[in-house]
Amino acid sequence: MMWKFLLPAGVFAILVGFFFVGLSRDPSQVPSPLIGKVAPTYSLPRVEDTTQKVSSSDFAGKQHMVNVWATWCVECRKEHSVLLEIAKKNVVPIVGLDWKDELTSAQIWLAQLGNPYLATAFDEKGRVAIDFGVYGAPETFLIDAEGKVRYKHIGSLTMDVWEHEFLPRIDGRIK
Amino acid sequence: MSHMLKAISFLLFGFLFFCSSWAVDDAQPFADLSLQSRYETLTHQLRCLVCQNETIADSGASLASDLRRELREQLAAGKSDDEVVKFMTDRYGAFVLYKPPFEPRTWLLWLGPVLLLLLGVVVAVRVIRKRSLMAIDILDDSDEDRKQSDQA
Numbered sequence: 001m002m003w004k005f006l007l008p009a010g011v012f013a014i015l016v017g018f019f020f021v022g023l024s025r026d027p028s029q030v031p032s033p034l035i036g037k038v039a040p041t042y043s044l045p046r047v048e049d050t051t052q053k054v055s056s057s058d059f060a061g062k063q064h065m066v067n068v069w070a071t072w073c074v075e076c077r078k079e080h081s082v083l084l085e086i087a088k089k090n091v092v093p094i095v096g097l098d099w100k101d102e103l104t105s106a107q108i109w110l111a112q113l114g115n116p117y118l119a120t121a122f123d124e125k126g127r128v129a130i131d132f133g134v135y136g137a138p139e140t141f142l143i144d145a146e147g148k149v150r151y152k153h154i155g156s157l158t159m160d161v162w163e164h165e166f167l168p169r170i171d172g173r174i175k
Numbered sequence: 176m177s178h179m180l181k182a183i184s185f186l187l188f189g190f191l192f193f194c195s196s197w198a199v200d201d202a203q204p205f206a207d208l209s210l211q212s213r214y215e216t217l218t219h220q221l222r223c224l225v226c227q228n229e230t231i232a233d234s235g236a237s238l239a240s241d242l243r244r245e246l247r248e249q250l251a252a253g254k255s256d257d258e259v260v261k262f263m264t265d266r267y268g269a270f271v272l273y274k275p276p277f278e279p280r281t282w283l284l285w286l287g288p289v290l291l292l293l294l295g296v297v298v299a300v301r302v303i304r305k306r307s308l309m310a311i312d313i314l315d316d317s318d319e320d321r322k323q324s325d326q327a
Binding site (some may be wrong): 032129131 | 224225227237238241242245264265266267268269270
């Protein structure tokens with residue numbers, strides 16, 4: 001007789017479990033299929049000086065971060081000071097990917113706010129961003145020495161994210 | 176009076192067209208009709224990840240227009256539907272597909288409703304059987320029977 005009462009309670013518990021997991025997830029955070037795979041290659045004009053190129057081959061064998069930003073992106077402005085602080089720590093170089101932006105605005109941005117990037121690639125048409133599976137700025141990738149994507153962070157970087165998500169994944173550092 | 180009704184219905188009818196005529200996709204259609212129909216089918220199967228409840232055919236987001244451009248170029252270059260879809264899922268994951276694929280990870284998603292329906296049928300059948308037995312008991316007015324059914 002007891003199971004008759006336990007069954008609905010059990011079904012209810014399962015539903016609670018589903019809702020608890022389902023509703024605590026952020027649907028805007030879509031996991032990237034690129035994790036663990038070789039990062040896309042690119043060769044784009046450099047924002048700081050468009051006569052130069054920024055290519056993925058420039059960073060072959062070096063672990064680095066790729067930060068996707070744009071001057072139209074409000075969150076990126078918030079994130080910028082964090083990038084400057086991370087750059088100052090000199091742990092890994094940050095490569096910028098300026099996504100669907102205006103060149104002069106981007107140059108002014110870097111001149112006024114400071115430049116945390118080793119180099120910034122100018123992805124005017126957003127093609128390289130598609131290869132990276134970017135769907136909103138800012139997004140930040142960690143690429144290891146083998147050229148594989150090790151981690152992707154969607155949204156603004158904070159020092160907390162840097163310390164807890166990036167630092168432990170960076171080689172040659174004892175946490 | 177009937178004139179006014181006519182005018183109002185004309186007006187409402189007009190609004191109907193007004194709403195549907197705003198297309199997001201302003202790209203030049205393919206000259207090749209079969210290519211165009213493949214393009215339209217594919218844009219309705221791919222999700223815009225910025226506004227997640229819209230396909231790239233319906234979304235006005237700039238990412239959606241970039242993905243449509245990518246789609247057009249690849250179709251024009253002779254890529255097959257499967258190749259184009261693979262291009263998208265390689266970069267954005269299975270979530271970019273508006274209709275989730277049937278794979279171990281999504282079995283529960285696809286089969287869940289059927290399972291729940293079956294569970295409901297089983298419960299309903301049991302309840303109905305019990306109720307109909309109870310109804311027979313009530314009709315049968317002998318005290319003996321009632322005693323027996325109480326004990327059962």
